[in-house]
Amino acid sequence: MSLINYASREINCKLVYYGPGLGGKTTNLEYIYEKVAPAAKGKMISLATETERTLFFDFLPVDLGTIRGFKTRFHLYTVPGQVYYNASRKLILKGVDGVVFVADSQIERI
Amino acid sequence: MSGAASWSFGEDDASRIQLVLDQLLREADARTALIVDRTGQMLATRGEEPTFDPVAFASLTAADFSANDQLARMLGETEFGALFHQGDRESLYLADVARRVILVVLFDNRTTLGLVKLRVRGVVESLSELFTEMFERRDRPAPRVEAGFVGDAEDEIDKLFG
Numbered sequence: 001m002s003l004i005n006y007a008s009r010e011i012n013c014k015l016v017y018y019g020p021g022l023g024g025k026t027t028n029l030e031y032i033y034e035k036v037a038p039a040a041k042g043k044m045i046s047l048a049t050e051t052e053r054t055l056f057f058d059f060l061p062v063d064l065g066t067i068r069g070f071k072t073r074f075h076l077y078t079v080p081g082q083v084y085y086n087a088s089r090k091l092i093l094k095g096v097d098g099v100v101f102v103a104d105s106q107i108e109r110i
Numbered sequence: 111m112s113g114a115a116s117w118s119f120g121e122d123d124a125s126r127i128q129l130v131l132d133q134l135l136r137e138a139d140a141r142t143a144l145i146v147d148r149t150g151q152m153l154a155t156r157g158e159e160p161t162f163d164p165v166a167f168a169s170l171t172a173a174d175f176s177a178n179d180q181l182a183r184m185l186g187e188t189e190f191g192a193l194f195h196q197g198d199r200e201s202l203y204l205a206d207v208a209r210r211v212i213l214v215v216l217f218d219n220r221t222t223l224g225l226v227k228l229r230v231r232g233v234v235e236s237l238s239e240l241f242t243e244m245f246e247r248r249d250r251p252a253p254r255v256e257a258g259f260v261g262d263a264e265d266e267i268d269k270l271f272g
Contacts, residue, residue, distance in 0.1 A: 003117060003151050003153075004117070005124075005153070007120060014150070035270075035271055036270050040270060042163060042165050042166060043165075043166050045169065057173065061165045061166070064263060067262045068255060068256040068258065068259045068262060069256070070255060070259075072263060075151070075169065077169075088177070091176040091177065091180070094172075095148065096149075
């Protein structure tokens with residue numbers, strides 16, 4: 001559910017990285033964070049356990065700049081992969097515009 | 111999960127929201143009032159300019175409220191209509207608006223929680239009417255962004271990774 005704010009001339013889109021645990025969702029986001037120029041990205045937030053497994057979500061805003069008069073921004077989220085985090089996974093998917101499915105393609109992980 | 115349809119609000123909507131928030135800030139003697147939608151996007155900010163990252167703040171606010179909704183359901187409640195986070199100097203009062211957006215009031219020791227709660231209660235009603243009307247409008251054809259927007263957006267995405 002992208003939001004078009006005509007008052008502040010902004011468009012925000014929500015993309016969620018989804019898939020089984022230990023598949024690389026957070027790693028994908030970390031890679032994007034490294035590759036994107038500092039001016040185009042916001043603070044990356046990770047709500048993770050002490051063992052760095054995603055507990056609630058990772059969040060990274062990426063700014064595309066102004067396109068046709070609208071400041072355009074992607075909000076990238078990951079969901080926790082483990083089955084028992086079902087409740088928080090559903091919350092993150094609220095209002096999503098696109099889903100990136102991430103899974104480990106190693107034969108023993110499929 | 112809510113549907114994938116976009117929704118929008120224009121300058122008239124923004125002005126009406128601003129009037130309501132300005133009145134709240136005056137009457138509650140609070141520092142900043144923010145409106146965040148349930149998907150984690152910042153819609154409006156009034157009062158003192160926040161010193162924090164508003165994009166990250168909006169995302170965490172929506173997550174906070176959603177997590178507490180689930181806790182409420184575990185207790186057999188439909189929802190927690192409001193949340194309060196107390197700090198040494200600064201506190202946050204968050205209130206649900208029509209199950210669509212969250213009103214966040216940032217305040218310090220100049221005022222009291224009781225006064226903030228009292229003023230927020232009145233404002234939530236006005237904001238609920240406003241947002242209900244805005245979301246009902248979602249089913250009508252909205253003004254569109256200029257033709258060529260998608261192509262330009264794709265070019266910008268390519269540039270992101272050099």
